[in-house]
Amino acid sequence: MCDTCGCTITSGNAHLAGVNRAVPPATNVEVLKDLLAANDRVAQHNREHFDEHGVLAINLMSSPGAGKTTLLEATILALRDRYRIAVIEGDLETDRDAARIRAHGVPALQITTGTACHLDAHLVHQALHDLPLAGLDLLFIENVGNLVCPASFDLGQHRNVVLLCSTEGDDKPAKYPVMFRAADLVVLSKADLLGVLEDFDPLRAEAALRALGRETPVIRTAARRSPALDDWLEWLERQLSAPRAIAQPRPLPATAAV
Amino acid sequence: MHELSVCQALIDEVARIATRHDARAVERITVEVGPLSGVEPELLARAFEIARLGTCTARAELSITLLGITVRCSDCGAVSPAQPNRLLCAACGGYRTKVVEGTELRLRAVELEVPEAAGAAPLH
Numbered sequence: 001m002c003d004t005c006g007c008t009i010t011s012g013n014a015h016l017a018g019v020n021r022a023v024p025p026a027t028n029v030e031v032l033k034d035l036l037a038a039n040d041r042v043a044q045h046n047r048e049h050f051d052e053h054g055v056l057a058i059n060l061m062s063s064p065g066a067g068k069t070t071l072l073e074a075t076i077l078a079l080r081d082r083y084r085i086a087v088i089e090g091d092l093e094t095d096r097d098a099a100r101i102r103a104h105g106v107p108a109l110q111i112t113t114g115t116a117c118h119l120d121a122h123l124v125h126q127a128l129h130d131l132p133l134a135g136l137d138l139l140f141i142e143n144v145g146n147l148v149c150p151a152s153f154d155l156g157q158h159r160n161v162v163l164l165c166s167t168e169g170d171d172k173p174a175k176y177p178v179m180f181r182a183a184d185l186v187v188l189s190k191a192d193l194l195g196v197l198e199d200f201d202p203l204r205a206e207a208a209l210r211a212l213g214r215e216t217p218v219i220r221t222a223a224r225r226s227p228a229l230d231d232w233l234e235w236l237e238r239q240l241s242a243p244r245a246i247a248q249p250r251p252l253p254a255t256a257a258v
Numbered sequence: 259m260h261e262l263s264v265c266q267a268l269i270d271e272v273a274r275i276a277t278r279h280d281a282r283a284v285e286r287i288t289v290e291v292g293p294l295s296g297v298e299p300e301l302l303a304r305a306f307e308i309a310r311l312g313t314c315t316a317r318a319e320l321s322i323t324l325l326g327i328t329v330r331c332s333d334c335g336a337v338s339p340a341q342p343n344r345l346l347c348a349a350c351g352g353y354r355t356k357v358v359e360g361t362e363l364r365l366r367a368v369e370l371e372v373p374e375a376a377g378a379a380p381l382h
Contacts, residue, residue: 026285027372029275033365035267035289118260149260152296177343178296213329213345213355 039153042121046128046156053133056240057141059155061179062163064145067189067223069097071163071232072140074223076104078233083137083240088127090119090144097142107131118149121156137240147172151179159184159239166190170200173208181212185235191220191228261301264363265309271365273314281370284318288366292325293342295363299324327360 034040050057060068069089076085087108089097098110109131111123124141133139141157143150162183164172167190173180180186186209194200206218219235222228268289276284291299299322306320327340331347332355338348345355 027370029368031365035264035363174343210353211344
C-alpha cells in the first residue's frame, strides 16, 4: 500500500488504514436479489391464470426445423375431438406457423418477436389478452426455434417439452445442458429417419440426458408420413389428468430485506 | 443469453437501492453467476460497459463472482461438486441429483457512498 499519497485508500478501507482523511462513509448493502425475478413474477401470474381456467400449458422448445409445428399439427388431428386446444406461436418473423395451426380449426395466436430469440413471460402475458382461455383444456406455446435462450425464461407453463431431432446428433444434451435439464420430456422427433442415420445412437443421447441429473423420459415420434405418436399422446393424456404441480420450478434464492 | 437485458434489470435494482439509502454514488456492485444460469460472466461484464452509461452505476466497479456447481444426491445424500453437463453424484455416481448451487443469477451486494448528515444532496 502506498503510504505517501494514499492512492489505494478507498471509502471501503479507509477505516482500516487508520488514515484521518475526509472519506465519505460507505454503506455495504447485502441484497441477494434474483435478476430474473421480474420475468418470474409475470410467469407466476400467467400460471395462476392457466390454473384458474384449468388449462394445461406446455412450452415446446427445440432448434429450428426439429418438427415442433408438424408435431402440433399431428397432435391436433389426433386429439381435437376430445380436447379443446389452442396454440401460441413464437417466431422472429412471419405468421406461417399460426396459419398452419388455424387451418386445422384450432385458435392460434402468433407472437412475432422481431429480433428477440426467445419468448418471455411478458410476451405471453400480452398474447393471453387476445386468447380467451375459457373452455380450453390444452395450450401449447411453441417457442422460438433456439436451443439456448428459451431455457432460461419461465413463461408460466406447467411442462417443458424439448424436441431432439434425429438429424441433430445424439450429443445435443451434452452440448446444451441448460435446455435439456429444463425438459420434463424429451421428444426424439423424426424417429422414422433413424434407420438411415447410422451415427445417431438413442442410447448415447439418453446417457447424455441422464448425466444432467434428472429422470427425464425420452419418447420417439414420427409426425409425417406414417405418424407414430402413441407414446407422445399417452404422455399428454397423463399430464392432462394429473394434478398441475410443476415438475422442476426454477429455484429462487432467498431475498434479504433491504 | 441476454446479458444486456440482465444488466438493465441489475441497474434498475441498484438504482432503487441507491435511492432508498439516499446514496451519493454507487461504488461497487457484486453479482453472483452460476454456470447453469444461462449467462456468461464475461459477456455480462462487456454488456455492463454499455448499459452503465448515463446511469447511477456509470462509475461503479462491477465485481462478478462465478459460482461453482454443487449437487445433492437423492440416493445417498452426498453433496458434491459437478459440471454443467455432468450433474452426477461424485460419491455413488447416481443421476438422481438436485442442484443446490449453480443456477444463480443474482445481485449479491451494493457498496454505496452515503451522505454523512441529513441535508446532504442525495443521488438523483
